[in-house]
Amino acid sequence: xxxxxxxxxxxxxxxxxxxAQPAKDKLLPKVxxxxxxxxxxxxxxxxxxxxxxxxxxxxxxxxRHFAPYKQHPFIxxxxxxxxxxxxxxxxxxxxxLPSVAMHISPAPLFEPLVPxxxxxxxxxxxxxxxxxxxxxxxxxxxxxxxGAEHFFKEQESYYKAVESKFAESPxxxxxxxxxxxxxxxxxxTYFPVLSLQGFGNGxxxxxxxxxxxxxxxxIFGCSDFNAKGIPSDCNNNWLQRGNLHEYIHVYVNQLVEDxxxxxxxxxxxxxxxxxxxxxxxxxxxxNNRYYLYExxxxxxxxxxxxHNPGIKTTMDTEISxxxxxxxxxxxxxxxxxxxxxGRINNYKNFRYFMPxxxxxxxxxxxxxxxxx
Numbered sequence: 001x002x003x004x005x006x007x008x009x010x011x012x013x014x015x016x017x018x019x020a021q022p023a024k025d026k027l028l029p030k031v032x033x034x035x036x037x038x039x040x041x042x043x044x045x046x047x048x049x050x051x052x053x054x055x056x057x058x059x060x061x062x063x064r065h066f067a068p069y070k071q072h073p074f075i076x077x078x079x080x081x082x083x084x085x086x087x088x089x090x091x092x093x094x095x096x097l098p099s100v101a102m103h104i105s106p107a108p109l110f111e112p113l114v115p116x117x118x119x120x121x122x123x124x125x126x127x128x129x130x131x132x133x134x135x136x137x138x139x140x141x142x143x144x145x146x147g148a149e150h151f152f153k154e155q156e157s158y159y160k161a162v163e164s165k166f167a168e169s170p171x172x173x174x175x176x177x178x179x180x181x182x183x184x185x186x187x188x189t190y191f192p193v194l195s196l197q198g199f200g201n202g203x204x205x206x207x208x209x210x211x212x213x214x215x216x217x218x219i220f221g222c223s224d225f226n227a228k229g230i231p232s233d234c235n236n237n238w239l240q241r242g243n244l245h246e247y248i249h250v251y252v253n254q255l256v257e258d259x260x261x262x263x264x265x266x267x268x269x270x271x272x273x274x275x276x277x278x279x280x281x282x283x284x285x286x287n288n289r290y291y292l293y294e295x296x297x298x299x300x301x302x303x304x305x306x307h308n309p310g311i312k313t314t315m316d317t318e319i320s321x322x323x324x325x326x327x328x329x330x331x332x333x334x335x336x337x338x339x340x341x342g343r344i345n346n347y348k349n350f351r352y353f354m355p356x357x358x359x360x361x362x363x364x365x366x367x368x369x370x371x372x
Contacts, residue, residue, distance in 0.1 A: 029192035074142035098200030121208030188250035266361035279326030
């Protein structure tokens with residue numbers, strides 16, 4: 001539940017075959033064939049259609065093509081797998097299937113992006129439960145023997161129409177602004193993913209590689225469609241905020257890691273404050289590392305909103321929301337980072353500004369009652 005709700009909590013107010021990189025200007029979610037084929041197989045295996053009545057045309061096309069293949073060996077195999085997890089109280093469509101989809105290369109090879117059986121880097125967001133040879137072998141067979149490649153070619157124009165609708169949203173996140181703000185190489189590659197069948201909605205999924213590098217994905221599930229199958233719920237702030245927040249992480253996380261020794265004390269003292277701890281103790285950022293990640297990401301997000309239209313809000317509203325969420329040093333941090341943006345040409349990149357961020361955290365705790 002925590003993993004699936006991460007985006008809501010965010011704003012309460014050498015690696016094998018490479019995946020195609022996201023577009024360079026705007027952060028727009030894309031339909032992902034790996035996600036779609038696994039959802040199709042799951043629906044055949046469990047007779048639990050997702051949103052069939054909401055997206056009639058697409059689901060009719062799925063049924064026409066794939067219904068004759070319900071006896072393919074992958075379907076009873078997946079049904080048995082689903083039942084075994086369901087007996088443990090787990091629905092694999094909400095997390096395990098989306099996770100394995102993000103851990104394999106595009107069709108038809110579906111090569112694992114990390115070696116089978118490798119547990120290096122597994123954390124709460126990098127789940128490899130279904131990443132094993134038997135599962136991938138059966139998936140390859142299903143894709144080939146059902147003629148799935150032909151189905152997805154037939155759907156190309158539909159997928160493009162869906163993605164174009166998201167591109168028409170009031171103001172997609174401008175990744176160029178964020179790139180220029182930090183002006184360093186990202187340690188993560190971020191992919192916003194559309195799930196047209198509702199699976200994995202809200203999931204934040206990692207594929208962790210060696211060297212503290214990773215792919216990160218946010219799954220955006222659509223729940224309302226017009227008669228042509230085009231989502232009508234694609235202009236919501238949740239998607240924009242989620243994309244903005246997660247993309248900033250690709251820069252902030254490494255900056256925190258590189259300066260953890262200097263930042264650790266400030267985070268410890270802040271989290272030792274009873275009022276702060278009460279607000280964050282049940283969250284995923286109830287530890288020094290993630291608390292620092294979140295502090296900087298949320299502050300940069302607010303600076304972004306100050307200088308970019310699209311998310312209807314005010315600086316005071318955003319700062320107040322973050323203070324209430326357990327980040328009392330947010331106002332000063334936003335002002336500091338906004339000042340950096342105003343003098344951005346004075347710095348080679350954001351790494352050269354990090355000493356001022358470290359100093360701010362130290363001084364905040366010295367001059368406030370928080371963290372004492």
